[in-house]
Amino acid sequence: MSGADPDWNGMPEAEFRGILSAFIEDECPAGLRHYPHRFPAETTMPWYRALHRRNFIAPGWPVEYGGMGLTPDRHLIFIEEMESAGTPWLHDAGVRNLGPAIIAWGTQEQKAHYLPKMHAGEHIWCQGYSEPAAGSDLASLQCDGRIEGGRLIINGQKIWTTSAHVASHMFALIRTNRSGPKQEGISFVLIDMRLPGITVRPIENLSGHPDFCEVFFDDVSVGIECILGEPDKGWAVARSLLGFERIWAGSPKRALKVLLALRRQMEERGLLTGDYWRDRLAQAIFDTQDAQDMYAGFADLVRSDGKVGVEISALKIWSTSVFQRLSELLLEVAGSDAVLAGEGASDLLAPYYESRAPTIFAGTNEIHRNILARSVLGLPKSD
């Protein structure tokens, strides 16, 4: 799959950017560009498959699994090119999140079965963690898994499951043992969503899009080989993947997208001739580029020792806050135009809506502040 690929990390930056932008021009339809929401999967899958064919779908994976093996700097350039061309958000929780965990924890059979189909877009993955009574307090989750013979029988509910209505598979945390502390007895399970007993109910979000869902399990039976890592030890798998997720959740690419929209709007509205809006734009640029510096620094650390330290919470807090600030600045720039419901790239409200979730998902920013206070600064336990 990757034998003929050039040395992406070694080639001159301009050449790398040129290859990417030419590829985007050729393969990504104009109608998909600069759209502020997530399209339905069927709309974006041709673009997903084009990325797969060119081997661009998993920039962060090692080369031997079909990734590009990009260094953090190159990965950022990759993201920049994709964002400045306005390529659409994909249903890619699989390659982005689960893939690295399967590479780290999976058996040979699991790697051989899941990774190529994920890469090709044959499997679309969603993440089943949160439950109605287990949000920030995730480890108190109750969705039940009963081991019977070689099978795992699942009963219960997940909620806030992004893209569950279009996913073919879910990676889920399931309670398989109730005897020990709450973090123990959880298994990390790979579930085929087409199995009997699974019901999905989409939930419309503030922007009017069905981005997340409730998922119900009623005697759903999967093979024991669907457990990633050891049974009852799924919390460790989830934690390692939370590391990848936190890097992703702290990615400055969403803020960068709004920054580009801000610049466009300011130019179109002729605002950049005056000191006031120039100063506001400079602050937005600084906030975003500084987030990029912090992101690249953490990505470097991860690459050098393979671990994501607890300090990564600072990145998530900063990047998601900048995303929100910039979306609110966009409304200021637009004046009364901002009260009008727009469409597509001219939908000025979309970044406002889209920037609400990131301060909540992947651990609310308040949970991350708790982590920093306790684990990094060593402050005493609060009651």
Next chain:
Amino acid sequence: MTVLDRETATLLRDAVAKHAERHADGAAIRSRRATLPGPRAAELAEMAQQGWLALAMPEDGGGLGIAAAAVVAEGLAGCFTSDPLAGLFLAGRVLALTGAEPDLMDGLAAGTAQPVLAWQEGPQDFPLPSAKTICAGGKASGGKGWIAGAAGASHFIVSASDDGEPVLVLAAADAPGLVLTQQFRADGSAMGRLDLRDVPVRELARGEAAAAPLRRALDEGSVLVAAELMGHIDRMMALTIEHLKTRRQFGKPIGAFQSLQHRAADMFVRRRLARAVLEAGLSRLDALPDAAAHGMQAARLRARLNDSALWIMRESIQLFGAMGITDENDLGLHVKRCLSLIGWLGNSAEQRRYFMDLAAPGGRLAEGGI
């Protein structure tokens, strides 16, 4: 291009830390406020002996680039001030970048000469340092201010205009027509004001050969200040976290209250961001030969360090409560030093303006420079 290798950086960092620890004397700093030469990290001879004054040397003459100078400035925050490092560094960089007066450069490195840079004429000159000081027929007239390290200076490097062309000229401190007075900063350190009337000068550089080195030296000086701010940020943060762990109210350490924990966490976010921006910037700066790219990188770096410092100062004082507003608390020494630095060589508003001037629409900004 110079790359400061890890081993050299560690040696330098350790040496500076040792010095700062020995000289971290808050009482001495307080007693030297508003005197001459004022609060200092070290005497000139000691700075020279440590090799810190040679950091501004051209890279083929033993200089180690801005990253090395930054290590020294950051470490000296441990003894509450890096003075008179920055003023001498500015002059040294102008000499190194113009290649003029190599003997004076050697004297500076050896601690036997004390040239300082007199470039500033107004409080917001950083984005566009154009001089109204006139130079004609080998004589300079005008006024300069905000000159760091001027107490005891042997020479002044003065920016001026000769028939509309920018020039850099050298005046001896005892030259006729030159009058030096002093003002004091928030931390009690002195800044010189220079009044020049037909002062005999020697030309160092002219035209672009004067303007470009001056601009780059100011960018580098601004980054040096940012590095010292990083040192103060770390120390204010450490003092405050220690206070949160030890100060008890309502029967428990105040750091156990979640409202204060979240404020402390947000301080950490600002500190961690500043560190990331400083390190990323230092790793790039020496390799940016293009003046605009160098200026934009330096501006963004400095603005973040200014903003994070102000954030940490505000939160530290608040979390210390009444103890935060006493002059007895060493926190205040860092606060006053930061106030003395943030408005010099470009506060954040000046940095944003400078950045946007370099990134003007139709230029870099439109090409995807952001």
